[in-house]
Amino acid sequence: MTFPGLLKKMRDEQKINAGQAGLLLDLYERRIIPVHRELRFFLYFGVLLIVAGAGLTIRQYFIHLGDIAIIASLTLCCAAAFVYCFWKGSPFSRREVTSPSIAFDYVLFFGCALFSMDIAYVEMQFHILGDGWKNYLLISFALFIFLAYRFDNRLVLSLALSTLAAWFGFSLASRRFFSFSEYYRVYAIIYALIVMGMGILTNRVAVKKHFFDIYFNFAVHFLCIALIAGVAEYKILSLYFPALLITCVGLAFYSARVRKFIYMLYAVIYGYLGVSIVAVDWIHRETFLIFAYFIVTSLLVIGFIFKMSRQFREDQ
Amino acid sequence: MNFCLYSSLQEEYIDIRRQVRTWLRSGLISEDQMQAFFGETDPGLYQTNLFFRVLFFVFTLLCACAVTGLFVWLMEKAGNKILAMVVLFFGIFYFILSEHLVKMRRLYRYGIEEALLMAGMVCFVVSFLLWINNYHLNHKTISIAVCLLFSVISGLIYLRFGYLYAAVISLAAVCIIPYQLSLPPVAERVILFCVLCSIFIFSLIADKRENENFRKERYTKMQTCLLVAIYLTVNLQIPGLAWLFIVEKGNIHDLSKIYPQYLYWISYVLTFLIPAAGILWGIKSRKRLVLNAGLVVACATLATNKSYLGMTRYAWDPAILGIVLVVLSIMVHRWLDSGPEQKKQGFTAVNLLKPEDRGISLGDAAAAMTAGAIADQQPGVKQDSFFEDGKSGGGGASRHF
Numbered sequence: 228m229t230f231p232g233l234l235k236k237m238r239d240e241q242k243i244n245a246g247q248a249g250l251l252l253d254l255y256e257r258r259i260i261p262v263h264r265e266l267r268f269f270l271y272f273g274v275l276l277i278v279a280g281a282g283l284t285i286r287q288y289f290i291h292l293g294d295i296a297i298i299a300s301l302t303l304c305c306a307a308a309f310v311y312c313f314w315k316g317s318p319f320s321r322r323e324v325t326s327p328s329i330a331f332d333y334v335l336f337f338g339c340a341l342f343s344m345d346i347a348y349v350e351m352q353f354h355i356l357g358d359g360w361k362n363y364l365l366i367s368f369a370l371f372i373f374l375a376y377r378f379d380n381r382l383v384l385s386l387a388l389s390t391l392a393a394w395f396g397f398s399l400a401s402r403r404f405f406s407f408s409e410y411y412r413v414y415a416i417i418y419a420l421i422v423m424g425m426g427i428l429t430n431r432v433a434v435k436k437h438f439f440d441i442y443f444n445f446a447v448h449f450l451c452i453a454l455i456a457g458v459a460e461y462k463i464l465s466l467y468f469p470a471l472l473i474t475c476v477g478l479a480f481y482s483a484r485v486r487k488f489i490y491m492l493y494a495v496i497y498g499y500l501g502v503s504i505v506a507v508d509w510i511h512r513e514t515f516l517i518f519a520y521f522i523v524t525s526l527l528v529i530g531f532i533f534k535m536s537r538q539f540r541e542d543q
Numbered sequence: 544m545n546f547c548l549y550s551s552l553q554e555e556y557i558d559i560r561r562q563v564r565t566w567l568r569s570g571l572i573s574e575d576q577m578q579a580f581f582g583e584t585d586p587g588l589y590q591t592n593l594f595f596r597v598l599f600f601v602f603t604l605l606c607a608c609a610v611t612g613l614f615v616w617l618m619e620k621a622g623n624k625i626l627a628m629v630v631l632f633f634g635i636f637y638f639i640l641s642e643h644l645v646k647m648r649r650l651y652r653y654g655i656e657e658a659l660l661m662a663g664m665v666c667f668v669v670s671f672l673l674w675i676n677n678y679h680l681n682h683k684t685i686s687i688a689v690c691l692l693f694s695v696i697s698g699l700i701y702l703r704f705g706y707l708y709a710a711v712i713s714l715a716a717v718c719i720i721p722y723q724l725s726l727p728p729v730a731e732r733v734i735l736f737c738v739l740c741s742i743f744i745f746s747l748i749a750d751k752r753e754n755e756n757f758r759k760e761r762y763t764k765m766q767t768c769l770l771v772a773i774y775l776t777v778n779l780q781i782p783g784l785a786w787l788f789i790v791e792k793g794n795i796h797d798l799s800k801i802y803p804q805y806l807y808w809i810s811y812v813l814t815f816l817i818p819a820a821g822i823l824w825g826i827k828s829r830k831r832l833v834l835n836a837g838l839v840v841a842c843a844t845l846a847t848n849k850s851y852l853g854m855t856r857y858a859w860d861p862a863i864l865g866i867v868l869v870v871l872s873i874m875v876h877r878w879l880d881s882g883p884e885q886k887k888q889g890f891t892a893v894n895l896l897k898p899e900d901r902g903i904s905l906g907d908a909a910a911a912m913t914a915g916a917i918a919d920q921q922p923g924v925k926q927d928s929f930f931e932d933g934k935s936g937g938g939g940a941s942r943h944f
Contacts, residue, residue, distance in 0.1 A: 273868030280862025389914035440902035521609035
């Protein structure tokens with residue numbers, strides 16, 4: 228049966244009304260094409276390009292432009308963005324709030340990015356905070372968290388959490404993420420626990436519960452990568468291995484409970500990686516056993532996922 | 544004769560179900576109405592969600608590689624011909640197994656059969672390489688043969704199983720062939736352009752008005768890929784643009800000297816015509832993906848315009864492009880909103896169809912990257928010695944942590 232035929236049948240059986248049938252047929256036959264996502268994408272991409280352009284300009288021409296011009300223009304732009312958001316923004320609500328306009332979220336994000344740039348530049352040039360110079364990241368983090376909750380902005384929340392990560396010493400410039408030393412490994416675990424704690428707390432007090440996934444994603448990746456780095460160094464002879472196993476089992480249970488299977492993906496991949504590092508180290512130089520290990524374990528994982536996929540078929 | 548393992552009706556029902564899920568998510572229908580749709584459109588196939596599919600794919604591929612690797616290791620000393628036979632046997636076995644899973648177990652995009660097909664394809668090519676190794680052919684001939692083999696096998700996989708990425712692999716393999724012929728750069732580009740245009744025209748002929756919806760969607764996706772491939776072939780400055788992100792230098796080679804003047808300027812004109820044609824065709828034929836691809840390559844044209852004209856690049860160029868994009872997006876949004884029922888020519892800026900919430904989106908990830916990128920862009924930041932000497936890149940400054 229074709230879709231128009233199916234719609235007619237369902238309309239005759241009064242399972243859908245005429246208005247719905249018309250709209251669904253228009254969407255199916257592409258007589259109506261929503262371009263909301265495309266417009267949002269180009270707005271976001273545009274904002275990212277503006278931020279990148281501003282950053283490159285400052286980096287390349289800061290001597291010619293002068294401190295006052297740079298700081299004044301950045302401050303003016305981010306202040307304008309924040310004023311616009313407070314002026315146009317909806318009142319605070321503990322629940323999800325719809326943006327007043329398509330550009331609103333990106334204006335706030337733009338303001339926050341420029342604020343970051345501004346405060347980093349001021350600190351770099353004038354060393355206001357002295358030895359505690361890194362704390363400007365904490366100031367940014369606090370402001371971004373406040374703004375993310377005030378205006379219900381996921382992008383700014385992500386920016387806030389990555390700013391906190393930068394305060395802990397993690398940034399894009401660090402290219403040796405998987406092999407980081409004990410020092411950074413511990414910081415990654417502390418960071419993950421703090422972020423997880425914040426997520427659980429805000430979820431418990433029912434403030435912007437829809438933000439929980441962002442907290443959870445940040446925490447899971449930092450925690451699992453740190454634990455895997457620990458397992459890679461100490462193998463089975465440390466707390467990293469049982470901690471990784473407990474984390475992955477917990478993640479799998481959580482995934483099954485809330486029916487969000489992205490966490491199952493994380494649990495299986497990180498768990499398998501950790502176990503394989505230990506197992507391959509154990510069966511060192513025994514090529515046959517290494518092949519056998521991968522054949523048997525991958526079949527076991529396929530069997531496990533197959534069982535899970537059948538169990539949750541109604542969600543698929 | 545239908546070469547595909549799935550019937551048109553099954554694919555049509557799966558397409559309807561996919562759209563019905565989107566409508567439920569967007570609040571256009573109720574749960575009961577979705578169940579009513581599902582009751583009428585049972586494709587008789589098993590599907591799984593994206594994450595399980597990825598897991599099935601990864602672990603089946605791992606298993607297939609381990610099994611083949613084990614046998615190759617056991618028969619290492621048997622010689623190339625025997626090894627080629629063993630690997631070929633596994634290639635055939637994986638293809639038969641994936642057919643069996645689809646026919647008997649009725650799997651549809653489950654990850655397992657897809658990984659088996661990919662493993663089978665690689666086994667075929669490896670077996671061919673092992674076999675051909677005895678004939679001491681030159682590198683060029685082997686490269687061309689491998690590309691052709693990849694192209695043919697993945698093309699057959701596409702026809703049999705309908706995986707679009709198999710068609711893309713096939714296309715990519717075809718695109719590599721002209722670069723293996725040791726031709727002048729002009730000839731390489733012209734041949735590639737002609738091949739891609741021929742496939743594009745063929746896809747246009749096959750894309751008939753009376754086709755089922757799922758087939759139209761599939762052709763649209765292929766045409767989008769082809770449009771982008773044609774654009775990348777035509778735009779001579781794209782490699783320079785990509786290089787710019789790595790070394791922050793302008794024109795690495797003066798391309799106007801490598802290519803003849805007439806070809807250089809024809810390519811310049813085409814970099815404007817292709818996006819324009821893509822956008823217009825996307826709007827006219829109501830192909831959203833083609834429209835999006837047209838807009839993206841239009842951005843690429845604006846980004847490479849200065850390189851074409853030999854003009855100096857400035858640090859603020861991305862910001863200007865960004866401002867243009869923001870202004871255009873807002874203008875288009877307002878224009879669409881001003882129409883009757885917030886619609887103009889069937890296009891609407893209203894958020895009618897909501898995407899699936901997967902916890903974290905690419906946008907969130909990009910926002911998270913921004914903090915690090917901003918810190919790294921500060922003047923005087925030394926990036927390479929971040930962890931080694933205890934300095935913090937997160938702060939962006941180069942003082943001690």
